[in-house]
Amino acid sequence: MSTLDGTVLVTGGAGYIGSHTVRALREAGRDVVVLDSLELGRREAVIDAPLVVGEIADKDLGSATCNEHGVTQVVHFAAYKSVGESMGSPGKYWRNNVAGTAELAEACIATGVHDIVFSSSCSVYGTPEIVPVTEDAAIDPESIYAESKAMVERILYWYGQTSELRSVSLRYFNAAGASFDTRIGEDWTYSINLVPLAMKAVLLKDRRLQVFGDDYDTPDGTCIRDYIHVNDLAAAHVKALDYLGNGGETVAVNLGTGIGSSVLDVLNATAEAAGEEVPYDMAPRRAGDPVSTFADPSFAEATLGWKAKHDLTEIVQTAYTWHKSQLDDGR
Known part of the structure; x- marks a missing residue:
């Protein structure tokens, strides 16, 4: 077998x-x-x-x-x-x-x-x-x-x-991101990742996101991730x-996707999904944060026959819909 x-x-x-x-x-x-x-x-x-x-x-x-x-x-x-x-x-x-x-x-x-x-x-x-x-x-x-x-x-x-x-x-x-039917997603209770933190800031109205560093050698000065x-x-x-x-x-x-997105790219995509700006403040750089890191995904495609299908817009939109649904359900 x-x-x-x-x-x-x-x-x-x-x-x-x-x-x-x-x-x-x-x-x-x-x-x-x-x-x-x-x-x-x-x-x-x-x-x-x-x-x-x-x-x-x-x-x-x-x-x-x-x-x-x-x-x-x-x-x-x-x-x-x-x-x-x-x-x-x-x-x-x-x-x-x-x-x-x-x-x-x-x-x-x-x-x-x-x-x-x-x-x-x-x-x-x-x-x-x-x-x-x-x-x-x-x-x-x-x-x-x-x-x-x-x-x-x-x-x-x-x-x-x-x-x-x-x-x-x-x-x-x-x-x-989250499932497209909002059935499952990322519990933001313990998460320290950027996307759920941005969702908290835009949905809960009781906090401001901290962006660590705006003076990196990148197009908008913020760190780039995949x-x-x-x-x-x-x-x-x-x-x-x-x-x-x-x-x-x-x-x-x-x-990975092979595409790098900056912190501000994520916040702009979140604002587009939410229809309002994400409240944030600039803070000093954090020790150990790489300036830019994103994948070369070609080996995954050659070895596994796999390639990412979804872009940042879909990632942020599904995350926003998921987190909003959790608040609407009183969770």
């Missing part, structure tokens, strides 16, 4: 990108089971997939879940992801992101699961010397969060050398599972 005929285990599948990927997998006809602690995830985001509540570090639970549900492939999202928190609480990140992944890999190997798609990050590159960023750029993490992602990539590589495990590490650029729609990211995970199911070898792949 092909691994594509079995169930996909999605760890962290009740989170933001995880829940969109669960939905994409279900729409592709795959059976899915979600493993999530629900510390940061939302039960309702899983929609119709079975949910197992627990930790990835629980090897026995991981093994039992794989056996019970006939798991043949894994998509691994379950991780803490705050750069600032990682620098203040490093042990939390080493234990969950790194040691927890080792236990998950052991559970997979013990139950004959050999395909893992890992949610990595462009932060493994640190401040890239050359943009657009290709996969052969130097790995140079600048935070414990980023280091934990880089370490997991290496852990999966070495499991591939010592077992039949094969992996695709997807190095995301800046995930944003924003990618969460639905495009979800589609890439489906493609990565297909790649592994068809015999693909372990690889790391950038996921």
Whole structure:
């Protein structure tokens, strides 16, 4: 039986990108089971997939879940992801992101699961010397969060050398947006990303956004990033599972649009979606913020047959519609 005929285990599948990927997998006809602690995830985001509540570090639970549900492939999202928190609480990140992944890999190997798609990050590159960023750029993490992602990539590589495990590490650029039907989106409660913060500023009317630095060597003086729609990211995970199911070898792949958008580009797009300006103040630069970083997505297209479909306008419009719907529902 092909691994594509079995169930996909999605760890962290009740989170933001995880829940969109669960939905994409279900729409592709795959059976899915979600493993999530629900510390940061939302039960309702899983929609119709079975949910197992627990930790990835629980090897026995991981093994039992794989056996019970006939798991043949894994998509691994379950991780803490705050750069600032990682620098203040490093042990939390080493234990969950790194040691927890080792236990998950052991559970997979013990139950004959050999395909893992890992949610990595462009932060493994640190401040890239050359943009657009290709996969052969130097790995140079600048935070414990980023280091934990880089370490997991290496852990999966070495499991591939010592077992039949094969992996695709997807190095995301800046995930944003929401589902087009407003069914699921990004909970802004804990998010420190620009798009949800801009939405808070324009919708809640009780705060002003801080823009860190307007004196960079960019067209408008603000930092440039590669924003990618969460639905495009979800589609890439489906493609990565297909790649592994068809015999693909372990690889790391950038996921981005190849287009850089500045902070002010995002705020202007938000104003267009909302019909009003985003209230903001300029603040000094933050230490460690790269001036400009965006992906060269050509390897993803060549390897996975994947290319981003949605632009910044769609990203911001779906995010705005989602967040407004949550306020309208009283959430």
